[in-house]
Amino acid sequence: MMQAMQDAKMGDDVYGEDPTVNQLQLKVARITGHEDALFFPSGTQSNLVALLTHCKRADEYIVAQTAHTYKYEGGGAAALGGIQPQPMERNSDGTLDLEHIEKLIKADDFHFAKTRLVALENTTTDGMAISASYCQKVRQLCDRNRLALHLDGARVFNAAAKLNVDVMELTKHFDSVSVCLSKGLGAPVGSVLSGSHEFVSSARRWRKVVGGGMRQAGIIAAAGIYALDHNVSRLSEDHSNAEYLANRLSEFDDISIEFGGACTNMVFLRLKSTNHDEFASFAESKGVLFTGRNPIRMVTHKDLAKSDIDLAVERLGAYFG
Ligand SMILES: *Cc1c(COP(=O)(O)O)cnc(C)c1O
Numbered sequence: 001m002m003q004a005m006q007d008a009k010m011g012d013d014v015y016g017e018d019p020t021v022n023q024l025q026l027k028v029a030r031i032t033g034h035e036d037a038l039f040f041p042s043g044t045q046s047n048l049v050a051l052l053t054h055c056k057r058a059d060e061y062i063v064a065q066t067a068h069t070y071k072y073e074g075g076g077a078a079a080l081g082g083i084q085p086q087p088m089e090r091n092s093d094g095t096l097d098l099e100h101i102e103k104l105i106k107a108d109d110f111h112f113a114k115t116r117l118v119a120l121e122n123t124t125t126d127g128m129a130i131s132a133s134y135c136q137k138v139r140q141l142c143d144r145n146r147l148a149l150h151l152d153g154a155r156v157f158n159a160a161a162k163l164n165v166d167v168m169e170l171t172k173h174f175d176s177v178s179v180c181l182s183k184g185l186g187a188p189v190g191s192v193l194s195g196s197h198e199f200v201s202s203a204r205r206w207r208k209v210v211g212g213g214m215r216q217a218g219i220i221a222a223a224g225i226y227a228l229d230h231n232v233s234r235l236s237e238d239h240s241n242a243e244y245l246a247n248r249l250s251e252f253d254d255i256s257i258e259f260g261g262a263c264t265n266m267v268f269l270r271l272k273s274t275n276h277d278e279f280a281s282f283a284e285s286k287g288v289l290f291t292g293r294n295p296i297r298m299v300t301h302k303d304l305a306k307s308d309i310d311l312a313v314e315r316l317g318a319y320f321g
Contacts, residue, residue, distance in 0.1 A: 001186070001226045008222035012215050013039070014208075020218030024225050028179060028192040031228070032153075032171040037194035038203050039221055043068075043154045045212050046178040046191040047119075048076045052206045053199060054117045054148045054176070057082030061117040061150075062104050064090045066126070069119050069152050080210065084113045094128035096120070098141055105145050118142055121152035122159045122170055126297075127266035129162040132169040139173035149173065154180040154191070158264040161235040175199065181224035184238060184265060186231045186302050190224045231302060238265040241300040241309055248313040252320050258295055268295035279319060286315040 011017035021039050029037040040046040047069045055061060061077070063070045065087045069077070077083040086104050091097055096118075106112035118138060122130040135151075142149045151174040153159075160167040171177045176195040181187035193203055207213055214220075246267045250257045258268040271279060276293050283290065290298045300309070 001223050001230075004222045004226040005219050008218040010216040010218035013217045014213045014215060018216060018218045018221070020225070021214075021221040024221040024228075025192065027225060027228060029194050031167055032177045032179070032194040033168040034171075034177065034194035035197045036200035037192050038200050038207060039214075039217060039224070040178075040191045040193060040207065040212050041189055041214065041220075043152070043178060043180045043182075043191040044073045044076065045207070045210060046193040047073060047150075047152050048080065048210060049203050049206045049212070050150050050176045050178055050193055050195075051077040051083055051117070051119070052081045052210075053203045054150060055081060055083045056116075058084065058113050059116040060084040060086050060106070060113040061119050062086045062088060062096075062101055062115065062147075063119045064088060064096055064121070064124070066090060066124070067119065067121050067152065068125050068154065069121070069150075072125065086113075086115065090124075094124040094126070094130055095134050096138075098137060101138070101141060102145070105147070115145075115147060117148045117150055119150045119152060120174075121154070123155045123162070123264050126268065127155070127158070127264045129159040129264055130170075131163060132165055132173075135170060135173045148175045150175065151177045153177045155184060155264070157232050158184055158235050158239070161232075162239055162264050176203075181227050184231075184235060184301060185224075185227035187223040187227040188220065190220055192224070234302065235265070238300040238302065238304075239263075241265075241304060241306055242267050242298075244306060245298060245300065245309050245313070248309065249316070251313075252317065254320060265300045267298045267300075268292075269298070270295050274319075282319050283316055286318070288312045288315055 008020045013021045025037040105115045178193045181190040246257045256270045
């Protein structure tokens with residue numbers, strides 16, 4: 001990847017003249033089944049620009065309470081776009097109930113914000129893969145109600161690997177899709193937002209407004225191209241490592257595992273009687289890192305082999321004696 005970055009041909013991407021950025025954008029558009037795509041420094045900015053492009057001030061989008069675009073992006077759509085979220089509870093399989101979505105769509109009445117968009121994510125922030133057939137049903141719902149449909153596909157390649165489908169099966173139902181090249185794919189930074197020519201040209205304006213127009217960005221786009229070429233087909237290793245980690249950790253009486261069948265590269269665990277802070281600082285002192293509390297979240301990735309998982313379990317096991 002470093003070599004690909006070093007060898008990248010560059011130009012000024014604000015003028016659309018960076019050949020490596022253009023190559024990456026074209027590549028992602030082909031993968032997602034869209035006409036065009038746009039490179040961003042982060043997934044947060046890519047999602048924000050998608051919301052700004054779909055919605056005007058006093059429009060709203062329907063979204064899960066736990067969704068990244070609602071909960072973990074600093075309220076950006078409200079702060080910068082005057083866009084109101086309409087959050088809703090999720091089903092236990094990570095989907096949004098279709099009837100419930102439909103009930104939340106507001107009538108055309110000047111008392112109400114205008115419902116414009118449904119925003120889904122795949123995998124969900126907690127790593128659940130959502131099926132293509134469900135996405136198709138949401139598409140039909142949106143068509144019936146003249147709503148746009150956005151996918152926060154930060155980890156959509158994980159979802160495709162888990163469900164054993166072509167990623168396009170998961171993305172083709174959406175008007176816009178944001179994919180992350182960082183995280184599981186291993187690029188240092190970068191996300192790509194895809195959609196129609198019209199959508200992308202409007203998104204390009206918003207990207208400039210929020211400061212996301214980059215100059216010789218080919219150096220990081222090259223990492224993204226490398227990630228797509230080399231690090232997608234191996235994602236199922238992360239999933240089997242996560243499953244292995246879950247099984248190994250469940251050997252400890254004080255740990256209960258929450259790892260649904262649809263889970264991908266994440267393991268969630270609860271401590272039954274152990275003090276969280278003591279356990280966390282012990283783990284950190286042994287070089288085992290995790291986030292969250294009750295549940296604790298552990299994530300597998302390309303720099304972790306099965307032997308690293310054995311090592312982590314052994315070190316954590318020392319805590320329980
Ligand atoms: C990480 C993540 C993002 C945002 O990506 P950044 O590049 O960290 O801004 C968006 N959506 C989901 C579901 C994510 O997990």
